[in-house]
Amino acid sequence: MASDPFWLFGYGSLIWKPDLPYSDRVPARLPGWSRRFWQGSHDHRGLPDAPGRVVTLIESAQDRCDGVAYRVPADAAATVLAGLDHREKNGYERHRVKLETSSGEALEALIYVAAPGNFAWLGPAPLAAIAAQIARAQGPSGSNREYLQRLAESLRTLGSDDDHVFALEALLPSDKT
Numbered sequence: 766m767a768s769d770p771f772w773l774f775g776y777g778s779l780i781w782k783p784d785l786p787y788s789d790r791v792p793a794r795l796p797g798w799s800r801r802f803w804q805g806s807h808d809h810r811g812l813p814d815a816p817g818r819v820v821t822l823i824e825s826a827q828d829r830c831d832g833v834a835y836r837v838p839a840d841a842a843a844t845v846l847a848g849l850d851h852r853e854k855n856g857y858e859r860h861r862v863k864l865e866t867s868s869g870e871a872l873e874a875l876i877y878v879a880a881p882g883n884f885a886w887l888g889p890a891p892l893a894a895i896a897a898q899i900a901r902a903q904g905p906s907g908s909n910r911e912y913l914q915r916l917a918e919s920l921r922t923l924g925s926d927d928d929h930v931f932a933l934e935a936l937l938p939s940d941k942t
C-alpha cells in the first residue's frame with residue numbers, strides 16, 4: 766500500500782526506544798498538552814491483575830509537552846502505522862497535532878493519546894501512590910521503574926523541565942534488587 770511520509774511525535778518510550786525506521790529525528794514540543802502517568806499498562810509495563818502506569822497526554826492550554834519528532838519515510842509509513850496501532854492497542858488513539866521544533870519550525874505530526882475513560886484508564890492519584898505503583902509493576906517489556914527512569918533521563922538530555930515526571934522519579938523508593 767502506498768502511503769505518504771509523516772512525522773510522529775514521541776513523548777514516552779518512543780523518545781529513547783523508537784524501534785522504527787526514520788529519516789530524521791528532531792526535539793520538539795507540543796503546546797497545549799501535559800504528559801501524565803495516568804494510563805494503565807496491562808500489556809507492557811504491568812500485568813492484567815497488576816497494571817503499571819505509562820504516560821498519556823491531557824489537554825492543558827497553559828502547558829506543553831517536550832519530546833522528539835521522527836520523520837517516517839513513505840516506504841515504511843504503512844508498516845510503521847500498522848505496528849504502532851497494534852503496539853498501542855491498550856487504549857490509545859491516533860491524533861494529528863501541530864508541533865514546534867527546537868529551532869522554531871512548525872510541524873504537523875501524529876500522536877497517540879489515551880483519552881480519559883478508556884478501558885485501561887487509571888487517571889490521577891497522589892504522586893506518592895503513582896510512584897509506589899510504578900515501583901512495584903513489571904510486565905513483558907520490563908519494569909515500570911525502568912520506564913520512568915529512562916523517560917526522566919531522556920527528558921534531562923532534552924533539557925525539559927517536566928515537573929510531573931521528575932517529581933515521580935524523586936519519589937521512587939530505593940531499588941532493593
Ligand code: BEZ
Pocket residue numbers: 774775776777778779780820821853857877878
Ligand atoms: C510514546 O511517545 O512513546 C508513545 C506514548 C503513547 C503511545 C504511543 C507512543
